[in-house]
Amino acid sequence: DFSPIQDYESYISSPENKDLAGLGLTEELKPYTKLLIGQEQIVALPSIDRSNIPEVTVKWLQDYNIKSFIAAPVFFRNMPLGIIMLDFDTTREVFSQKEIDLLSTIANQSAIVVRQTKLFDETQKAKERADILRRIITNIRGSLDLNETFEILSRELVNIFKIERVLIIQFPDMQNYEEWYIRYDYLVSSNMPHSSNVQLDPKAGEYWSDVIFKKNKPIIIDNADEASISESLRYNLNVLGIKAITGIPIKLNKDVWGSLSICTSYPRHWTEDEISLLQTISDQVYLAIKQAELYSTTQQLADREATLRKIITTVRNTLDINEIGRGIVNEVGKIFKADRCFFRIYDRDSDRFLPVRIEYRPSDDVPSIIGEEFPEDEYAGFKECYKNGHLLIFPDTETSLKEPECDTTGIKALMENYNVKSNFGIPIFYEDQFLGVFVLHYTRNKVMLDENEITLLKSVADQAGIALRQAALFQETKDLADRLAKSLESERTIREILFEARQQKEHDQIFNYLLERLVDLFNVDRAIHLHFDKQRNLYVKNEMLKKQELQSILHQPLLLSEHTEELDPQDFAEIILINDVNSEIHNPQLKEYLKSRNIEAFLLYPTAKGLTAEEQEKVMSTTMLCSSTPRKWLQSEVDIFKLAVDTTSIVWFEINQRKITEETRSTFLATLTHDLRSPINAQQKALEAIITGKLGSSLNDFAEYLQD
Incomplete structure (x- = not known):
């Protein structure tokens, strides 16, 4: 095929002649181009009237006032580069061999010049491309923070491709293409909403991954309204305000990380050079991501160890449950940059969570959840999940709470009231004993924690379980000591009461x-x-x-x-x-x-x-x-x-019984005395009368015996 004739590629000797600038290969000229290119021959027609040219070709030539012409193919080492064609508005008797040889020489020299120019252009483009890649590689590899890497990359892509948006999508599970999320969304246009503010269809991931991962092709969409794509992808592009997009996989061999996309809010044609450059950049992005992830993993491991050491130190420095909880939520909240982190202690006696007493908030702009009691009936399913050792991980709370097992009006209302976009709940155990849960809330943006971060949270939960159990044992020991002290005090008090009461x-x-x-x-x-x-x-x-x-x-x-x-x-x-x-x-x-x-x-x-x-x-x-x-x-x-x-x-009772006993004894003695002394007194008086002799002489004989 031939590209259209450019202004600088056409010369006319008179303004009266039609300019051929902008003209491409027409059907009328195809037979001659095939002859020129296919057989590498010069075509010379001194007069179109004296040739066997088809009528359509004659008519076309006449339209442009061409009465005769001579054309020579331009080749460089059997590589066709173009055609040099001389048109005349007059007929010629013949084109001389000298003219033909001269045109052939000019064509050969033109081939050298064109080839040199193309080589220069290619070299210049290669240099520019190398400079771009070098700058991008230098910039993105100069940072070991993934978000900063994406920020630098996005700015470079906006400048290079003159686009409005960069989307970096991650596929954490290649077995489930509906599990994807936008890792970074860079916007320079106010015509498009941010992805965090719209609800996207996860099914679009199936079409997206099928094209760029399975078929190993870039997704090239010049106009979303006219493109043949899945309805789920069309819906997502529509809610994001995207009209044109190119998506390139971020991968190395079979190791797939995600995709890199550049977008505009208006229809746009993507050239092969742009797509090729974006693919090359994508390869470098993969390396930068892996480098940043490796550093991040190493840093996270170091932070994890430091966090655990700090938490362990906090735990060992106090046995107060409130201080332990406060130290843990503060450290975890800062490490994970959470908008809210709090403890919920589980009470085994009532089989329910106690109201929230301890929380971390980086700013007073985030509403406090202190004192909040979650609706127990509707929270029962979540409680059982925690008691069975399951983590409740909701990167997108709105989507997760639509699932049947999470569809509870009270929990939805609570999440909405506290503007929770992402929720991560980690159960706390000591051996097999469930102690409670600590929860991270993100209220500004949706957040997806990776496997290493979840592992760190589990480790923190393990340390929290040990700390809470130690604190509980200390409290139990303290309570026992208090009870013993109170028992001793009570015993002393009871002895005093007993002693004084008996007085x-x-x-x-x-x-x-x-x-x-x-x-x-x-x-x-x-x-x-x-x-x-x-x-x-x-x-x-x-x-x-x-x-x-x-x-x-x-x-x-x-x-x-x-x-x-x-x-x-x-x-x-x-x-x-x-x-x-x-x-x-x-x-x-x-x-x-x-x-x-x-x-x-x-x-x-x-x-x-x-x-x-x-x-x-x-x-x-x-x-x-x-x-x-x-x-x-x-x-x-x-x-x-x-x-x-x-x-x-x-x-x-003792005093009362003693009184009763004393009264009974007194009554008994009085009765006994009365019953015994009365007859004895009578007998004594009778005997005294006998002895005195006043009773008669008949008893005098016994007086001697009575006196004895």
Whole structure:
């Protein structure tokens, strides 16, 4: 084929003649070009009227006022380069051999000149291409940061190809072509949206990979509206505002990394030289990527070791769970450049996660998640995944939450409220014991963590598990020591209560002393001793106030029997524990009475039992600790309270029994004395009368014996 005639390739002697500039190879001239090129002969026609030229050719020549012509092929070492053609607007008798030889010589010299020029042009282009590649290689290999490498590369490509966008796409799993993501999107035009702000069809990866990886061809699209491509790819190009795109694989042999694409927002023709240059650049990009990845991997390993050492140091320097959690989330959040990193501790007793208490945020612009309680019912599936050791990795939260197993309204709403674009949740275990989870959130951009980064997170989770377990063991040991100390203190307190109570003699003295000790021991506002009367009405028998400004309820009925069921233990060993009167007391009259007396939380424990009018054994008196604010009663407090009340009850029982015994003994002795002394006194008086002789002479004979 022949390229169109350029302006500099055509000469006319008169303006009256038509210029052939811009004219390509026509059907009328093909027979002569074949003769010229195919047989390497000079064609000379002194007169078109005296030749066997087809009519269509004659007409064409006449249109251009050509009456005769001579043409010579231009060859360089059997390589056709073109044709030199001389046209005349007059007929010739003949072209002389001298003219033919001269034109042949000119053609031969032209061949040398054209070849030299082409060689120079090719050399110049090769030099320019080498300079471009050298500059790109120098620049991209001068950086070991992958994002910086992509930034430098994109700027160079924009300058070289005069384009508006560079897309670098990665295929992490070549077994699944729908698993792809845009690793870098460089934009210089406001006519196109950024890929992070649109929803793309992952199925486009199948067509894309089939062409550039399987068929090993570049994707060349001059006009997306007219191109024969898959609908999924057409959709993606449309939402990205791309009209023209060329995609080249980034690979070496069978090792495929992804693809490099250059784009415009308008139709554009891509030349072979551009595609060839882009392929060469792509080969260098592969090497730069591998170099940067190798450095990144090495750096990550070093950072990983440093992070783990720092976390281990943090763990070993404290046994406080909050400090451990804070140290880990701060380090992990910084290393992974997360927008939010937080702990969720799992409570085995309730089988649920506790509210978020510890988090890392690089900026106050990121909303805090402290205190957030995820919807338990809808979070159950995620919780089971964590408990089974699975990681929850959502590089694109919006897409992931559309999956059936993740399709929960509450979780979607929570992710939207906190603007979570990517979510990475790592379970924390100690051996087989599930302890909790720490989570990374990215709210500005979608992020894909690679395998090495996930491995680092797992290692951090392992260290966190060890740290949390150590902290838990320390806390358990500390709690045990506290309980032992409290037990010793309680034992001392109980001994004191026992000793002092035994010094008292009356009921009120004993229980007033008990209430006084309980108020100080538990730091409560009020302690009262309650009795049930025969009709099961409840009234206050004894009371001790910490603050004198509190209103006393001594000797007042607390409530009538129909309102006191919640304060009437059914078993003598049962304790009634109320942490918050407002939420735990159901009887409205009782709740109103308690709140009117500033009683917001209380402990109540039976003190004595007896028989009712129906001869049924019932609790007859109780002791009650009252707090003016809601209070979480500890088990250790409950145990001490029960022990103190039981001890006092025993003392009262002993004293009461002793009183009963003393009264019985006194009654018995008085009765015995009366029953024995009365007859003896009578006999003694009778004998005294006999001895005096006043009773007659008949008994005088016995007086001597009676005196003996």
